[in-house]
Amino acid sequence: MSDNPTSAEAPMFKRLALIGVGLIGSSISHAARRAGLVGEIVGSSPSSETRKRAEELGLATKMYADPSEAVRGADLVILCAPVGAYAAIAKTIGPHLEQGAIVSDVGSVKSAVVRDIAPHIPEGVHFIAGHPVAGTEQSGPDAGFAELFDGRWCILTPEADADESALAQLRTFWERLGSDVEIMSPDHHDMVLAITSHVPHLIAYNIVNTAAHLERVTDKEVIKFSAGGFRDFTRIAASDPVMWRDVFLNNKEAVLEMLGRFSEDLVTLQRAIRFGDGATLEKLFTDARTIRRGIIQASQDTPQPDFGRRAGAGAKSSAR
Numbered sequence: 001m002s003d004n005p006t007s008a009e010a011p012m013f014k015r016l017a018l019i020g021v022g023l024i025g026s027s028i029s030h031a032a033r034r035a036g037l038v039g040e041i042v043g044s045s046p047s048s049e050t051r052k053r054a055e056e057l058g059l060a061t062k063m064y065a066d067p068s069e070a071v072r073g074a075d076l077v078i079l080c081a082p083v084g085a086y087a088a089i090a091k092t093i094g095p096h097l098e099q100g101a102i103v104s105d106v107g108s109v110k111s112a113v114v115r116d117i118a119p120h121i122p123e124g125v126h127f128i129a130g131h132p133v134a135g136t137e138q139s140g141p142d143a144g145f146a147e148l149f150d151g152r153w154c155i156l157t158p159e160a161d162a163d164e165s166a167l168a169q170l171r172t173f174w175e176r177l178g179s180d181v182e183i184m185s186p187d188h189h190d191m192v193l194a195i196t197s198h199v200p201h202l203i204a205y206n207i208v209n210t211a212a213h214l215e216r217v218t219d220k221e222v223i224k225f226s227a228g229g230f231r232d233f234t235r236i237a238a239s240d241p242v243m244w245r246d247v248f249l250n251n252k253e254a255v256l257e258m259l260g261r262f263s264e265d266l267v268t269l270q271r272a273i274r275f276g277d278g279a280t281l282e283k284l285f286t287d288a289r290t291i292r293r294g295i296i297q298a299s300q301d302t303p304q305p306d307f308g309r310r311a312g313a314g315a316k317s318s319a320r
């Protein structure tokens with residue numbers, strides 16, 4: 001593969017193995033080639049359609065059904081499959097990893113991933129878990145794009161005895177993919193992501209299903225008047241079901257803790273509505289609006305009204 005032939009610098013890694021080439025794996029391939037970071041990219045995926053498509057798109061020079069073949073000779077291996085598959089993948093590839101190689105992942109939960117992968121990593125191979133906090137509701141090899149990680153955080157959760165030089169290399173790799181890198185413990189990661197990502201997805205899945213099961217409002221009306229707010233939940237609820245099943249099965253405690261707090265706060269809102277307590281409602285809504293402004297100031301979303309949708313271009317602007 002000709003990975004950025006104009007790049008004057010030698011690639012950081014001679015061979016990158018991507019285990020899974022869906023949205024995240026394919027985006028890593030695009031961004032790594034954009035930055036000239038790797039000599040060659042190979043991949044592994046269970047389905048023959050995905051393997052064929054990944055080769056057609058040039059995401060990898062060679063795709064293998066067996067991940068242990070993909071990791072041979074690789075100095076960087078990144079697991080990009082749903083987290084429920086990590087233990088089996090790690091067990092399969094463990095004996096075939098190159099001495100000195102770095103093994104990482106992109107899973108949306110971290111404690112369970114470290115638990116599942118670390119025992120299969122041989123002496124002399126460096127395992128550092130990671131999570132790019134970037135994504136869309138799309139999936140599969142066609143969904144990826146080079147800009148996905150630009151200006152987004154990538155969280156690395158190294159174990160206490162992680163190799164300093166391997167950690168520095170992985171940090172540089174993600175920075176050159178476009179990300180800002182933050183280091184934290186797996187437990188802390190799981191607590192932060194439970195409230196910023198996992199519970200919001202659960203709420204979106206739930207509200208979409210609640211609307212779908214309403215008897216007094218027709219399906220047609222739910223879709224027709226969706227610009228009132230509902231459609232923004234449907235975007236999140238369109239995310240990959242297998243990936244999200246695995247997130248909730250593998251971040252149970254933190255999600256249940258945050259869900260408990262969420263339920264208590266919801267009861268406060270419920271009471272304020274029931275008792276006509278406008279002051280409480282206004283205060284809570286004002287606090288929430290401040291959070292949105294903070295996200296925009298931190299360049300984590302567009303300041304454009306209605307997320308930058310153009311009125312009349314496909315979707316009409318929101319009626320709130």
Ligand code: NAP
Binds near residue numbers: 023046081135
């Ligand atoms: P995706 O688009 O659905 O792609 C998943 C890929 O994993 C597919 O190529 C699939 O292959 C492959 N796969 C499934 N089982 C596998 C196995 N046993 N061995 C090897 N490959 C396997 O998913 P994604 O959105 O890229 O998510 C991948 C990972 O990134 C997940 O761990 C997720 O938690 C994490 N993540 C996702 C987002 C997001 O917003 N989507 C953001 C950050 C991190 P086939 O097509 O052949 O089945």
